[in-house]
Amino acid sequence: MANFLETKVDKFIFRVDPTCFFNSEGVWVRVEGNRARLGLSDFLQQRSGDIAFVEVKPEETILVVGDEFSSVETIKVDLDLTSPVSGKVVKVNPALEDSPEIINQDPFGEGWLCEMELSAWETDQPRLLDANAYFTQMKHDAEEEVKRK
Amino acid sequence: MPELPQKKVGIIACSGEELPEGTVTRLAALKVLEKLRPGDTVTICLPLFLAGGEGDRAFAKFYPTIAIDGCEKRCAYRGTEQYSNRPAVGIVVADLIAEQGLEHPQGRRKLNAAGMKAVEQTAELAAGKVDELLGKAWSRREGKFSSEPAQGESVATCSCGSDIPVQKVVVNGQEVTLVALPLIFQNIFQLGKVPVSDLAHEIMAMVNIYNSIDPANEAAIEAVVLDAYASYCRQQKEKA
């Protein structure tokens, strides 16, 4: 289990998995060989609230960076998530159908959204934030949100 | 460094579903939270004091709270006092109705006109108390609230420019900077806490939220902080 990067803002604790890359929305990517898993960051799931429904593009869907790949309905908001990578969806997390709350409980682990076969990782990666860069951005966003409340 | 939450007032409604007055408390609290003082208030769930919600417990100790109860049982006031900290203000809807000669509210799921009138009066009273607790002074000459500190008062802020108030204390001959200490003193003073030795632990619990305190120094800091609070109380009384 990775040692998370962690910060406390107000009464909330937010974690970032150091093995992942992130787009600015808060979708994470964990690459293994030519495949990757995608999911929601801890900050994104906490900010969005309890998840009611999740839809992910089915297997065999071809995606380009920026294509919508998932919609998440929470008790507070409706999220349309864009793919941080290009490739083909090869697996959708089966747990999401009956237990979408798994995303809230374990956003970097059992709450993954889908797996993809990557087609352009060399060009996609430089556009993403590594864990430290995302941690900095997330901390700033969280602090701004507390000020606004 | 953790961000210091903006000063706010916590509103706790009893929300007692048995009586129409309970519905009044809930709607009045919502009116204050959403319409009358949206930036200055936050709600706390009463049952969370027991069912979880450690963040809520810390909040009610740190910030002044207004308890809005429907009846003489005063569950919101007593529950907050018992599990978190004495509320700064308690409002009882049944008393307010009697004092103002209002009609008794009817309906629990949906209030009648008398109930909605009670909501209005309760919300206005609570909003006024929010202003008092936040230290806003009404200027009759200017016709507006003034929240600027009185002349001559200045608050040191952290050098990073974040405007988080800090205070330096001397512990065993060494200067120690404590983040949020002025605000902690301000809030517990408003709650009427006197600088007795029992209070020292309570102050240190709040200091620990915003500062990393070396356990080896904690006892010494605790004693110094209590002295500092005693000085603060003397200064406030001299001003009054």
Next chain:
Amino acid sequence: MSDPVKKVVIVPCSGIGKSFGTVSRVAAYQVTETDRPDQTQLIPLALLVMGDEESRKLLAESQAITVDGCKLACATKMVQQSGGQVARDYAVLDVYRRYRDFKPQGIAELNEEGEKLAAALAKEIDAVVDELSAHKEGGSHA
């Protein structure tokens, strides 16, 4: 002579932070005021927090149905902590997952879909009340 059927206690969420709390309360009122007034009684969470003796006594003698507005599950936890027996616990979010078209909005007042969700939840609770009440009546004739 058979024992009188004790009421089923309904304990809704008291939260005012989200519309799910309001759905919980509206459903509880629907059951206790309109659908099954003779078989049910509503107990406010605030009284359980304060250890109200009358409420604790009632809980000890009855079966409870709790309706929680969020995952903190205050209603269920408070009933258990107060010595009550939770016959059925509802989480409004789970109920919403069964009635996806009834997306609730509004806290002080629910939107139309929220009212429908509350009505659907009330119907489910009514069925449980009937089941629990029938069980008790059957038991007393044994």
